[in-house]
Structure formats: C-alpha cells, structure tokens
Amino acid sequence: MKIQIKDLEPNPFRDMKNYPIDESKVQGLINSINETGFWNNLLARRHPDKADKFQIAYGHHRLLAIQKSLGKEAIVDIPIQPLSDETMLRIMAEENNEYYKTDVGVIDETVRVTFEFLKSFYSLGNKRSGDTRGRSHQYFKGLPEPPSTGESRYHNSVVAKQISNWIGKNWPEKRIHESLERKKLYDKDELDKSVEKLSQTSAGHFTRMVRKFEPTKNQQKKISDRIIANQDFSAQKIEEEFLCEKYGGEKPASDNRIKEFEDYIKECAQKIKSINPKISILLEFKRDFHSEVYQKSFSRFDFIMSAKTLQQRLKILLGGTNEKEKNRTCTLPVHQKKS
Secondary structure, rough: EEEEEEEOOOOOOHHHHOOOHHHHHHHHHHHHHHHOOOOOOOOOEEOOOOOOEEEEEEOOHHHHHHHHHOOOEEEEEEEEEOOHHHHHHHHHHHHHHHHHOOOOOHHHHHHHHHHHHHHOOEEEEEEEEOOOOOEEEOOOOOOOOOOOOOOOOOOOOOOHHHHHHHHHOOOOOHHHHHHHHHHHHOOOOOHHHHHHHHHHHHHHHHHHHHHOOOOOOOHHHHHHHHHHHHOOOOHHHHHHHHHHHHHHEEEEEHHHHHHHHHHHHHHHHHHHHHHHHHHHHEEEEEHHOOHHHHOOHHHHHHHHHHHHHHHHHHHHHOOOHHHHHHOOOOOOOOOOHHH
C-alpha cells in the first residue's frame, strides 16, 4: 500500500524518548537509500484511533532514514497487516533484542511495557509456594503457570518465567527477573538511573547491593562512576565499592595493615573455592552418609565437628554487625583510576 511518510508513526509500545537511536546506523541506511533506492523493510498496521495514520511494527531506524533522505512528503509502498497489540509488542521486543540486547535501559523499558500490558489483561495474584517455609509468590492469573520442577520450571520467579514464555525465547527468565527487581526499586524511587551505564551482569550485581546496603541515589551514582572508571565489573569489586560508600573514610592503599587484611581475605576466599568442588562430590554420595560403615567410623565424628565449627564461625563472620563495628570506617583500599 502506498503511504506518505508523514502518516507513519512508531510502534505504540515504543516510547522513542526511552530508546537510543544509533545515528551511524541511520546514516548507513541513508547512504543505502541514496545509492539503491528504498527497499521495502517496514511492516505497519492501520492506526486504531486515526483513520489516516499507520503504526509501524518494526524498522524505526529505517523510518528515520527515509524521513531524512526522502522527506516526509514522499510516498513509500509498504505492506499493511491487521496486527494485534500482542503482536506489535512481541515484534518490538524482538527488534529491541536484536539491536539493544546489552542495553540495560532498553531492557528495563521493554520489560516494564510488557509487564504493564499483561497486568492490564491478567490480574496479579499470590499463591503459596508449597515449601516448608510457607513462602508465597506472585503470578499472572490466566497465564499458564510454569512448574517448579522439570526442564520448563521457573528458576527466579513465576512472573518472570510467565513473561519470558509470553514474549518469546530470546528473552530469558533471568534477564526479565533482574529487570523486574530494578522496576520495584524504580517504583519506590530507590534506584538511580546510573545503573543503566553498566552491563546486564554488573547491573544485576549492582541492584542486589542496592537492596543489601540501601545507599542513597547520590551514593549509587558515585559508586557506578567509580566502577566504570576502574573498569572492574566483577561482583566482588562492586560489593567493595558499596562497602566503601557505606562506611566512608577510605584508608590509603599504602596502609600495610589493610594490605595484610586484604591478602588474608583473598587467601581464605581461594581456600573456600578449592573446597567447593570436593563438597559437590560428597553430595553425589550423600546416601552413603547414612550407611552403617560411615556411622561407626572415626572419620564421621571428625567431619561433623569440623563442619559444625566452620558453620558457626562463618555465621559469626557473615552475621549482622554490632554497634562497635558500625562505627568503624571503611578499611578497603582506594581504587586508582587506570591510566
């Protein structure tokens, strides 16, 4: 169907202010149009509320390119299909995944729009998880519920898995779950937009630390700036930055006591990492712990006592701080910017 470019509007689920436009991609498309002409790569539907307007399903970079290259009065010949809102939203999500799958801001906007769309059709309910702790989980009433076991089970949350199943396999549950966690903090005005500067993985670590330490948005911005400046996005370094911001007063890196403390922590961490594979092997033989041979052996007593001692000490070490500890300043080393 032949349509004037000025009558084409973006996908209604895409707020163009919240999506970055790759100017180099637009310029590349302009060059292509100028050299070989416009090749049909747009799909649209009639605007549900405006008789003379149309909404494109995908191809927003191409739409900008033809506007700049041919002018808004130009006419293009594109297919028009009776696309539902569900189809328009899914198409937008696929386009976002293709062009912006590492952009945290675009991921969050896509998940937010999808969540609100589904909530308008399927109300949210709460259901007991069936475990011994009596916990409950949210779910969309009317959407198929994923099982708690088996290959198609949910790993992070039922709602995240339901959205993942609805929106398509290119949007994994974990990505959606982490985005929903950020949405909860955004809704309470407790998360700074600086998290969008980070990668998906580091943004996930960052969000968990925000929940754990509850820093102000101004503190979060300082932390994200330091993380980016240092170019160290590991979970350990991100937690270090939150600890330093929480306790303040960073000590000089030349402090020998701090270096000794840091080295000892690293040594302990390596020892814990080395024992984890051995524990995993023991778990494979868990049933043998109940055998008569093991129950009567001296090794059983030694193992239980050692494990219990370790458990108690780790609980003390990782437990809540007392009033004295709260008043102590941060003893983590200053992170120097890489030249």
